[in-house]
Amino acid sequence: MTIESFAVEAQQLSRDYVSTKRSHILGRKTTTTIRALDHIDFEIDEGELFGLLGPNGAGKTTTVKILCTLLEPTGGHAFVKGYDVVKDAARVRKIVNMVAGGERMLYYRLTGRENLRYFADLYDVPKKEVSTRVDRLLELVGLIDRADDEVEKYSKGMRQRLQICRGLINDPEVVFLDEPTLGLDVNIAKDIRKFIREKIVEEQGKTVLLTTHYMYEAEEMCARVGFLSKGKLVAVGHIEELKRKMPTGFSMEVLVTRLTDETLEGLRRLKKVKRVLITDYEGEAEGEKIDRLIINVDSDAAAPEVLDYMSTMHCRTISVNIRGPTLEDLFMFFTGEP
Amino acid sequence: MFWRVVVAEMKKNVRQFFFSRATLVWAFVLPLGNGLYLYFLYFPFVTKSVELEFNASTYTLDLVGFTLIGQLLYSFFVMVMVVGAAFDREREQGTLEALLLSPANRMAILLGGALASAVWYMWMLIGVLFSWIGFFQVNIIINDFLALFTSVALSYLSLVALGMCLEALFIHSRRGVMYGTMLQEPIMFLSGLIFPLQAMPRGLLVFSYLIPLTFGLISVRLTLLGGASMFDVAVPLGILAFMTATLFILAMWLIGYAERQAKVKATLTQF
Numbered sequence: 001m002t003i004e005s006f007a008v009e010a011q012q013l014s015r016d017y018v019s020t021k022r023s024h025i026l027g028r029k030t031t032t033t034i035r036a037l038d039h040i041d042f043e044i045d046e047g048e049l050f051g052l053l054g055p056n057g058a059g060k061t062t063t064v065k066i067l068c069t070l071l072e073p074t075g076g077h078a079f080v081k082g083y084d085v086v087k088d089a090a091r092v093r094k095i096v097n098m099v100a101g102g103e104r105m106l107y108y109r110l111t112g113r114e115n116l117r118y119f120a121d122l123y124d125v126p127k128k129e130v131s132t133r134v135d136r137l138l139e140l141v142g143l144i145d146r147a148d149d150e151v152e153k154y155s156k157g158m159r160q161r162l163q164i165c166r167g168l169i170n171d172p173e174v175v176f177l178d179e180p181t182l183g184l185d186v187n188i189a190k191d192i193r194k195f196i197r198e199k200i201v202e203e204q205g206k207t208v209l210l211t212t213h214y215m216y217e218a219e220e221m222c223a224r225v226g227f228l229s230k231g232k233l234v235a236v237g238h239i240e241e242l243k244r245k246m247p248t249g250f251s252m253e254v255l256v257t258r259l260t261d262e263t264l265e266g267l268r269r270l271k272k273v274k275r276v277l278i279t280d281y282e283g284e285a286e287g288e289k290i291d292r293l294i295i296n297v298d299s300d301a302a303a304p305e306v307l308d309y310m311s312t313m314h315c316r317t318i319s320v321n322i323r324g325p326t327l328e329d330l331f332m333f334f335t336g337e338p
Numbered sequence: 339m340f341w342r343v344v345v346a347e348m349k350k351n352v353r354q355f356f357f358s359r360a361t362l363v364w365a366f367v368l369p370l371g372n373g374l375y376l377y378f379l380y381f382p383f384v385t386k387s388v389e390l391e392f393n394a395s396t397y398t399l400d401l402v403g404f405t406l407i408g409q410l411l412y413s414f415f416v417m418v419m420v421v422g423a424a425f426d427r428e429r430e431q432g433t434l435e436a437l438l439l440s441p442a443n444r445m446a447i448l449l450g451g452a453l454a455s456a457v458w459y460m461w462m463l464i465g466v467l468f469s470w471i472g473f474f475q476v477n478i479i480i481n482d483f484l485a486l487f488t489s490v491a492l493s494y495l496s497l498v499a500l501g502m503c504l505e506a507l508f509i510h511s512r513r514g515v516m517y518g519t520m521l522q523e524p525i526m527f528l529s530g531l532i533f534p535l536q537a538m539p540r541g542l543l544v545f546s547y548l549i550p551l552t553f554g555l556i557s558v559r560l561t562l563l564g565g566a567s568m569f570d571v572a573v574p575l576g577i578l579a580f581m582t583a584t585l586f587i588l589a590m591w592l593i594g595y596a597e598r599q600a601k602v603k604a605t606l607t608q609f
Contacts, residue, residue, distance in 0.1 A: 017604060070435055072601045093441040104432030107350065109357045114350075121346035122440040124339045166436065 007081060007174055007207035008044040008067060013037055014075030015062050036062045039076060040233040042226050044209060049201045051218035052211045053331060054228035060211035061100075063228070064176045067209070068098045080174055094123075096174045099167035101160065101182030108152040112143055112162050115151060116169055123170035137165040140199060157188035164195070174207045175200060181217060189217075197221050219327040229335035242330050251329050252295040252303060255281065255318040256310065257288035263313040267295065270309060272302035277332055285318050294332065296325075343442045347450025351424065355458060365458055372409045380405060390564070391536055392556060393573065397564035400477035407559050408531040411493060411551065415525065417455045418501035419518050424451040425508040434509070435606055444593045448505050452498040459494075479565040486561040489571060492578045493554030499585030500550070506592035509600050530555055550581040 015037040020029050037059045044050040052060050065071035067078055069089040078085045080092045099105075106115050116134045125133060138144040141161035151159060160180070167175055177196065181189035197220075200206050212218055218225055219239065226236040235242060259278075267276050274296040281292035295306060300322050310317060325333075355361060380401055388404045390397045428434040437447065480486055504518050526532070528542060529551040538546060546552045553574040560566035568575075600606050 068439055070439060070601065070606060071604055072598075090441055093439065096439075098435075098439055100435075105436040107354065107433060108431070109354045110350065114353065118346050118350050119436070119440065121342050122437070122442040124342065124441070170440075 006043040006079070007046045007048070008050075008209060009079045010040055010042050010063070010067070010076065011078070012039045012041060012076035013063070013066065013073050013078050014039050015059075015066060015071065016074045035231050037066075037073070038231040040228070040231075042233060042236050044207055046207055047201070047205045048224065049197065049208045049210060049222050051222035051225040052209060052228060053213065053215065053218050053225055053327075054211075054335075055213050057230075058213075058228040059231045060213075060228055061178055064098060064100075064178045064209065064211055068096050068176050069093055070098075094170070095172055096176065097167045097170055097172040098176040098178065099163050099180050101177075101179035101184075105163055106151050106159060106166065109150060111148050111150055112138065112154070112165075113147040115162065116165055119166050119169045125170060133169065133171075134165075137168055141165055141195065157184055160184060160188070160192065164192070168200070172206065174209070177208060177210045179212055180210070181212070181214070193217060193221055215326065215328040215331060225327070227331055227334050235330075235334040239327060239330070242334075243325050246296075246325050246330065246333050250297050250300050250302075251323055251325055252293075252297060252306060253321040253323070254293045254295060254306075254310075255283075255290050255320075256293060257285050257290055257316045257318065259291045259293070259315055260313070263310065263315055266309060266313060267293075267306065270302075270305060272298045272305060274298065275333070285316070288316070290318060294329065296329070296333075340443050340446045343446035344450040344453065347447050348454045351451055351454035352458070355454070368413065372413065377402060377405070388534055390534055390556075390559060392560065393570065395570075397560055397566070399559060399563040403476040403478065403563045404534075404559060405532065406476060407562060408555065411497075411555060411558070412526065412531050414455075414459050414494065414497055415522075415531075415551065417459050418452070418497045419504070419522060423505075423508060423518065425505050429508075429606070438509075438597065438606065444597060445590055448502040448589060448593055449498075451505060452501045455498070455501065456494070477563070479563060480561065481565040482561060482567040485566065485568040485571055485575075486558070488568070488575060489554065489557035489561050492575060492582060493551070493558055496550035496554060496578055496582040496585065499582050499589060502589035503585055503592055506589055506596045509593070509596040509606075525549055525551060528552070550578055550585070553578040553581070 014035070017034045017036055018031060019034070020031050022029055040059075040063070042050075042052075052063060054060050062071065066073050067080060067085055069085050069092050072086055081095055083091045083095075085092050107118070110118065113134060116137065117130060120130045120134065135144065135147075138147050141164055143158060143161055143165070146154065146158065151162065154162065164180070167177075180196065181192050184192065196208065196210070201208055210218065210221060222239070224236075224238050225242070227234050235245075264276060264278065267273055276296075277294045279292045279294060281290050283290045297303070297306065303320065303322055307317060307320065386401050387398050388401050390399055390404075425434060428437055504521075507517060524545075528538075528546045529549045530538070530546065531551070535543065535546055535552070535556075557566075557571040557574045557578065560571055
C-alpha cells in the first residue's frame with residue numbers, strides 16, 4: 001500500500017516495548033509491556049517543517065526511529081514518500097536521514113572529512129560528486145578549516161554540526177531531526193536552528209520532522225506541530241489554529257512565595273480564572289521558595305482580582321507577566337502536563 | 339555499490355585500529371611472544387619432530403614448525419574474534435544506528451569488516467615470519483606451492499566467514515561477545531592448534547571434525563612442513579571449501595535475521 005500525497009504519514013502507529021526481568025539469577029521471569037506509542041495519526045506535507053513536541057519519554061524518538069526504519073512498529077502503518085517503512089525499508093533508507101542530538105553517530109578516530117566520505121560511500125553518492133558535496137557541506141556548517149582534524153578533537157557544537165552534515169550527505173528528501181540542539185549552549189543552538197530553517201527547509205526545500213521538548217524552539221521554527229503525551233498524540237495543527245482552540249485568551253505568569261494549597265484552591269474558584277497550573281521553578285526570595293503559577297484568565301482585566309486575592313491570602317508576589325498564549329501554554333492545555 | 343561499501347568499511351576499520359603507533363607494535367610483538375611461549379612449552383621434551391597421521395600416511399613434521407603454524411592460525415583466529423565484535427563496538431560507541439540507517443548492503447558491511455582483519459593479519463604475519471627466520475630454525479619442506487597457497491587461502495576465508503557469522507550475531511545481542519569468547523577455548527582445543535589430533539580422546543574427534551580450522555591446520559601443516567601435494571590434501575581442502583561456503587551462506591541469513599530481530603526487540607542501542 002502506498003500513499004503519495006504526503007511526505008510522511010503515520011496511521012494508527014503503535015509501539016510496545018516488552019522487558020523481562022528476574023528477581024534474582026534463578027528467579028522467575030516477569031514480563032512488563034510499556035506502550036511507547038498509542039495509535040498515533042499525523043501527516044507531513046512536502047517541504048514542511050513539522051514539530052513533534054513532548055516531554056522526555058513521550059514517544060518522540062520512538063516515532064522517528066520507526067519512520068527511518070530503525071525500529072519496527074507493533075501496530076499501524078507509516079509511510080515516507082509513499083513507501084511503507086516496514087515493507088519498503090530499503091527504499092525508505094535511500095531517501096531519508098536522521099540527526100539525533102546528544103548521540104554520537106560519528107567515528108571519533110576519523111577526521112570530519114573521512115567521516116563524511118565514509119558515509120557518502122555507504123549511500124552510494126556519485127563518486128564524482130563526493131569531494132564537492134563534502135566540502136560544500138563542511139563549508140555550510142563552518143567546519144571546512146577543521147575538516148582534517150580527528151572528530152575526537154572537536155567541541156560538542158562542532159560534532160553536532162558535523163552530524164548535520166552526515167544527515168545531509170545523501171541529499172535526503174526527508175530529514176528527521178531528533179532533538180538536534182540537546183545539550184548545546186544557547187548561541188550554538190540558535191545557529192543550528194537558523195541553519196535548519198534557512199538552509200535545509202527554505203533553500204533546499206526538504207521535508208523536516210523536528211522533535212524537541214524545548215517549546216520555544218518549535219515556536220521559532222515550525223508552523224505546524226503535534227503534541228505527544230505518554231505515547232498519545234493529543235493535538236495536531238497549525239500553532240495559530242491550536243491557539244484559537246484555547247478557551248482562555250490570556251495567561252498570567254506569576255512568581256510567588258508563601259503559596260498554600262488553600263490559596264491554590266481559592267484561585268481555581270475565582271470566576272474569571274479558567275485554569276491554574278503550578279510549575280517547577282528553582283529559586284528563592286529572602287530564604288523562601290518561589291513557585292511559578294500559570295493562570296489562564298478570560299482577559300487581562302482579571303489580573304487585579306487575582307492579585308488582590310493572593311494578597312489577602314498572604315502570598316508574596318515577586319513578579320507578574322501577562323501575555324497571550326504561548327506554545328508552552330498550548331502544550332499544558334492539551335496535555336494537562338506542567 | 340557492493341564493493342564500494344566493502345572497501346569503505348575496510349578502510350574505516352583499518353584506520354580506526356591503526357590510530358596509534360602502539361597498535362603497530364602490539365600486532366608485531368604479540369605473535370613473537372606467543373611463538374616464544376609455545377617454543378619453551380615444548381622445550382623440555384627431547385623430541386624435535388611430531389608425527390601426524392593422515393589419509394593412511396604418517397608425516398614427520400618439524401615440532402617447532404608444527405606449533406608455530408598452530409600459533410599462526412591462532413593469531414588470525416583471535417583477529418577474527420576482534421573483528422567479529424565490530425558491531426558490538428559500533429553499538430557501544432553509538433554508531434550502529436548510523437550504519438544501519440544507511441541503505442548499504444549488510445553483507446558488504448560484514449565482508450568489509452572481516453577483510454579488514456587481513457590487513458592487520460599481514461602485519462602480524464611479518465612478526466611471525468620474523469620470529470621463524472630470526473629465532474627458531476624451522477625445517478620447511480614445500481613441494482607444491484599451489485597446494486600451500488590454497489590451504490592458507492581457504493583457512494583464511496573459513497575464518498573470515500566464521501567472523502561474519504559472529505559479527506551478525508553481535509547486531510542482535512550484546513551477549514554476542516560472550517558467545518564468541520565461549521567458542522574461543524573449545525575451538526583452540528578441538529582443532530589441534532597446539533597438539534596433534536591423534537592425542538585427542540576419540541570421542542572428542544567428532545567435534546574436531548565439525549570445525550573448519552581443523553582441516554585448515556591439517557592442510558597448511560602438511561603442505562608447508564610435510565611436502566604434501568594438492569592430491570594429498572584434496573580431502574581436507576574439499577571439506578574446508580564446503581564448510582566455508584556454508585558459513586558464508588549462514589552469515590547472509592544471520593545478518594537479515596539479526597537485524598530484523600534487533601528492530602523488533604529494540605536492541606540496536608542497548609549495551
